[in-house]
Amino acid sequence: YTANGRYSNDESYPTYLSDSLNAGYYGPSNWTDLYYRNGMVYSINASITGGTERANFRFSLGNMKNEGVADNTGVDRYSAMFNINMRPVNWLLFSAMVNANRVERDRNRSLRDRFVQMNYFPDLSAPLSPNKQSYGAYLSNFDNGFDENKSNIIEGYANVGVDLGKVKLNSRFAVDYNEGYRDLFYPRPLMQNTSYASNYYGFNQRLIFDNTISYRHNNSLHNLHLEAGQSIQWDTYKYNNAYAYKGVNDFIKINLLESDPNNGNYLNPLAFPKELVFRFLDRTRDNLVSFYTKGDYTFNEKYSLSTVLRADGSSNAQPTSQWFFSPSASFTWNLKNELLKENQNISALNIEVGAGRIGRLHTYDNYSQGPQYMSNVGYTGNLTVPGYNAFSVLTRPYSFGWVGYGIPWSYSDQINAGMSAVMLKDRLRLSVDWYSKTEKGLLLGIPEGAEYGYKQSIESGMSVNNSGVDIALSGDILKKKTGTSWTGTLAFNFNKNELKALPGGLSEIIVDNRKLKVGESIDRYWLLKNDGIYKSNSEVPVINGERLKFNGTALKAGDPRWMDTNGDNIISDADKVLTGHSLPVLTGSFNNALTFGKWNVDLNFYYSVGRDIINQNMANRFDFINREGQSNINSVKEITFWEKTGDYDLYPLYNPWSTVIPYRTDQDLFLEDGSFLKLRTLSLGYDLTSVAGKKINFSRLYVYGTVNNVFTLTKYSGRDPELVSYTGYDTGYGLPIPRTFTVGVKMEL
Numbered sequence: 055y056t057a058n059g060r061y062s063n064d065e066s067y068p069t070y071l072s073d074s075l076n077a078g079y080y081g082p083s084n085w086t087d088l089y090y091r092n093g094m095v096y097s098i099n100a101s102i103t104g105g106t107e108r109a110n111f112r113f114s115l116g117n118m119k120n121e122g123v124a125d126n127t128g129v130d131r132y133s134a135m136f137n138i139n140m141r142p143v144n145w146l147l148f149s150a151m152v153n154a155n156r157v158e159r160d161r162n163r164s165l166r167d168r169f170v171q172m173n174y175f176p177d178l179s180a181p182l183s184p185n186k187q188s189y190g191a192y193l194s195n196f197d198n199g200f201d202e203n204k205s206n207i208i209e210g211y212a213n214v215g216v217d218l219g220k221v222k223l224n225s226r227f228a229v230d231y232n233e234g235y236r237d238l239f240y241p242r243p244l245m246q247n248t249s250y251a252s253n254y255y256g257f258n259q260r261l262i263f264d265n266t267i268s269y270r271h272n273n274s275l276h277n278l279h280l281e282a283g284q285s286i287q288w289d290t291y292k293y294n295n296a297y298a299y300k301g302v303n304d305f306i307k308i309n310l311l312e313s314d315p316n317n318g319n320y321l322n323p324l325a326f327p328k329e330l331v332f333r334f335l336d337r338t339r340d341n342l343v344s345f346y347t348k349g350d351y352t353f354n355e356k357y358s359l360s361t362v363l364r365a366d367g368s369s370n371a372q373p374t375s376q377w378f379f380s381p382s383a384s385f386t387w388n389l390k391n392e393l394l395k396e397n398q399n400i401s402a403l404n405i406e407v408g409a410g411r412i413g414r415l416h417t418y419d420n421y422s423q424g425p426q427y428m429s430n431v432g433y434t435g436n437l438t439v440p441g442y443n444a445f446s447v448l449t450r451p452y453s454f455g456w457v458g459y460g461i462p463w464s465y466s467d468q469i470n471a472g473m474s475a476v477m478l479k480d481r482l483r484l485s486v487d488w489y490s491k492t493e494k495g496l497l498l499g500i501p502e503g504a505e506y507g508y509k510q511s512i513e514s515g516m517s518v519n520n521s522g523v524d525i526a527l528s529g530d531i532l533k534k535k536t537g538t539s540w541t542g543t544l545a546f547n548f549n550k551n552e553l554k555a556l557p558g559g560l561s562e563i564i565v566d567n568r569k570l571k572v573g574e575s576i577d578r579y580w581l582l583k584n585d586g587i588y589k590s591n592s593e594v595p596v597i598n599g600e601r602l603k604f605n606g607t608a609l610k611a612g613d614p615r616w617m618d619t620n621g622d623n624i625i626s627d628a629d630k631v632l633t634g635h636s637l638p639v640l641t642g643s644f645n646n647a648l649t650f651g652k653w654n655v656d657l658n659f660y661y662s663v664g665r666d667i668i669n670q671n672m673a674n675r676f677d678f679i680n681r682e683g684q685s686n687i688n689s690v691k692e693i694t695f696w697e698k699t700g701d702y703d704l705y706p707l708y709n710p711w712s713t714v715i716p717y718r719t720d721q722d723l724f725l726e727d728g729s730f731l732k733l734r735t736l737s738l739g740y741d742l743t744s745v746a747g748k749k750i751n752f753s754r755l756y757v758y759g760t761v762n763n764v765f766t767l768t769k770y771s772g773r774d775p776e777l778v779s780y781t782g783y784d785t786g787y788g789l790p791i792p793r794t795f796t797v798g799v800k801m802e803l
Contacts (some may be wrong), residue, residue, distance in 0.1 A: 068682065070180040078183035085184045085693055088193060093121030093128070095794060109140040123792040125193075126160040145217045152210040159203045163196055166690045166787065168240065172297075176246045178684070181691035189693060198241040198304055205234045224266045233257035241304040249301040251326065253310045256293030262286070277352040285344040291418075292337040298326035340419055343367045358386040362410070370416040371463060372424060378463040382410025402476040407469075414464040414493075421497065421512065424459040426451055455510040456503050462514060464495035472524075481530040490521040498557055499565070513557035518576055522549035539649045546642040551575050567720055569632060578632040579668065579782065582625070582721040583617040587706040597623040604714045612709030614716045614723070634725055636782025639664025652744075654758075658735040662775070667728035669772050670719050671786025672700045677717035679710040692787075699786065701771045719783070728775040728782075730768035736761045754802040762794045 074080055101114035114135045122128045137151040161167070165182070169175050183189055211228035238252040264285035271278045296310035306325040310333070346364040361383045367376050389403040416422065427448035451457070472487030494517045499510035525546040532540040553576045556563055562571040569580035588594050590611045594601045601608040604616065604625040619629045644659040674681065674688070681689045705723065708716035717723075739758030768775050774791055778784045 078185050078188040081185045081187075083184040083696060084186040085182075085189045085696065087186050088190055089125045089693055090123060091121075093123045093792070095120045095796065105139075108142065109138070111136070111138045113137075122160065122789075124789050125162055127162050127789060128160040130158045132156045147213075147215040147217070149213040149215075150211065152208070154209075155205075155207040157205040157207070159205075161201045161203055162789070163193065164692055166687060166692065168244075169690060170687065171238070171252065172240070172245065172250050174245070174248070174250075174299075175685040175687075178689050178691070179682070181695050182693045184693070184696040195241060195243045199239040199244070200237065201239075202235070202237045204236075205232065207232050220270055222268045222270075224268075226262070226264050228260075228262040230260040230262075231257065232259075248299055249304055250297065250299055251301060251310060252295075252297040254293065254295045256295075257290075259288075259290040261288040275354050277350075277355075279348075279350040281348040283344075283346050283348075285342075287342040287344075288339070289341070290337065290339050294333075294335050296331065296333040298331040300327060300330055301325050338418060339369075341369045342415070354391075356388045356391045358388070360384045360386075366413055368415055368463075370419050370422050372422055372459065372461050374460065375462040378413040378465065380411045380413050380465070382408070382412075384408030384410075399479075400475065400477050401480050402474065404475075405471075405473045407471045409469045410467075412466045412468070414466065414495075420454070421457055421461050424457060424461075426457060428454070450507070452507045453509055455499055455512050456506075456508045457512045460514075461497070461512075462495055464493065464497065464514070467492045467494065481533060483526075483528040485524075485526045487524045488522075489524070490519065492517060492519045492554065498563075500557055500560075500563065501565075515555060515557035515559075517554040518551060519554050520549055520551045522547060537649060537651045539647075541647045543645045544642070545644075546640065548640050549637075550639065551577060551637070564627075569630070571632065574632055575635060577635050577637040577782070579634045579636065579666070579722075579725065580630045580720065581633055581725065582630055582718075583619060583633075584614055584721045584723040585617050586615045587708060588613050588615055595623075607713055609714065610712075612716075613712050613714055614706075614708055614721070616721065630720065633722060634666035634782075635664060636667075637665060637780065638662040638729075652741040654737070654739040654741075656735065656737040657733065659731065660734050661729075661731045663729045665728040665775070666782065667726050667770060667772065667775060667778050668719055668783045669700065669724045669726055669770075670783045671772060672705070673717050673719045673724050674786070675700075676705060676708075676710065677715065680715060694786075699773060704771060726771060727769045728778065730766050730770065730775045732766045732776065733764040734762060736764050752801060752803065754800065756800040758798050758800070760794075760796040760798075762796070763791050764793065 070076070070079055095118075097116065097118035099114065099116035101112060103110070103112045105111055112135070114133075116131075116133045118129075118131045118133075120129045133153070133155045135151070135153045138149070140148045142148075182192060208229065208231045211226055213224065213226045216223040234254070234256055236252070236254040238250075238254075240250040242249045262285065264283060266281060266283040268279065268281040270280075298310055302325055310326075310331060344364065344366045346362060348360075348362045350358070350360045352358045362381070364380045364382075366378050366380070368378075369376070371378070384406060385408070386404055386406045389405060390397075390400060394400050394403060420426075428451050468489060468491040470487060470489040472485065474483075474485040476483050495514050496516035496518065497512055497514055498516045500513050502508070502511045523546070526543065527545075528541065528543040530539065530541050532538055553570055553572050553574055556570065556572060560572075562569060564570075564580075567580065569578075570576060588609060588611055591601070593611075593615075594609050594613075596602075601610065602618070602623065602625060603609065604613075605627075609625070616625045617629065618625060619631055622628070640661075640663040642661055644661070646655075646657045648655040710717065737758060737760040739756060742755045742757060743752055745755075766774060766776070772778075772784050773786070777788060777791060
């Protein structure tokens, strides 16, 4: 890219490559020896069950340890579960369960995570060295700090059931609690002589209390089941977070979240300057109250009708629309009993239709209060409480956006129809379901209110329809009494989406370089069409004596040849077209279970068709000029920056210094077919019960081996098309999906 003779004094030439004697960059590129590895994964689980007719229990313990295939990506999980059922009298049943998990995670020592955590960017002009010795010296600095990341998860319930014959009553109290800790310290050498400490504690807690009463009546013609219920749900979210810079030295590491006000160090840790300690505390609560009735009726085992009427009240909804009513109904016709009762080849044949409405809860209370005020201003990561003459004041939510009144519940209306059949003496099973789901009242940030300082206005009224077909075909291809069998299951899901409406009756809107247009799919890309390269200035079209322009800049040799789709002789956003899909059109699986005597083989294939991916990782590599020397997240070069990814021969060599930014991602140059076929799982097992049972009294002894992520067939030139998020942009950031080999033993005594 650099002209002859302009290697050393050219500002655009990377300084870290200007000295060929620098062994850190011109020495051996063996950093992968310290980063990647073959990681062990093991788990051990044990359980014991017992009981009588009046009571039974189950207790289990387990541990799973995954070392991870990349630098510091391990997970260690401990689990315990206890379940008990007691029936002191025939009409009373008491059940209880407690499930507890402790998860300890290692943190990948990536630059991006560290800089985002610290809200601070050092000099990014030189990336990490690919030399093992230099890279190892960098990693050794972490040994003088720590990064402890732990989570505790507890789930449990207590249930009381009363059986009065046709009438049954049930009450349940459930708890779902999840808490997380992260204590962190980065020593001075990692951050240009600036140490950093951080403490975080947070939890999510959900309490549920529900009661139901049901009635059932059965006879030869009629089967009736009625049920009514009530539920209360309490949710609490809380976190305490604090961080500090420039500690007095790297040997004093303290808890910044000191909770004892009698401690003289409370809110003033002496190891860090007071003005460089930042604390954030928050707690939110919301409640949900629900009532419902449910009815199921079957006549003569031919016709079935089911209805549900539900009302929900949420504290996260605005006061004028706190309650939401959601009805649903379905009807099933048993054609086997109606028309084909004597047919021996058809075991079951049903047709079902249904329709219903489901309300969508707001996760937090941001939208429940209408116009709101905030108690902080500043920039991300360094929010401060404003004041006037030492009195705290409030500010409007300029960065979040204006929230007005009259925001109702968003909800989903769905209709579906399908059929299911079992044929050929239960050897062939088929189900086909068509659905149409329309989301209504969705919230969207509309760019307006800029004259008042607002980034956007949160408006209700967006509507999206998803419709498609689910098909599942399962068959016993081989079924012999000798123990040889082969069962295959083929599943398809075809889905398409369409934007039905936008807030305020808008027909289209541009949000984050995406164009949402009513009548089009919401997952389409909005891109310039690329048609090659201008090899010389004479190839650039001349309009009114001037060369063709892109957003006011004249195009020249070495620039992309973008198509003027609207014919106005100017290349701009108006020439972008909606193309491709970031979501697959067709997905499915093909599963096979084979048995040969005491051998078992399972193969699980997964496929995705009709999805397109923007290879942003390759765009970033070619667009190195606009990423050099900047102090922002897009300029961070991880150690994986040195990996060779993608096919460089697929792209023209534009002039990277051009002001039109030729390697921009909003063009179809980087749009690729992301369809793939993947063998996700291959398992092989053998039953040793008959062999081992002669010496040891095993009721079952089974050994097996499993390979996950066996292979992927795809045209995509990037890493793994399954790693890309629903947005469709492959940033190249993230760990690869590992191929894992598992060997296990199952024993029952």
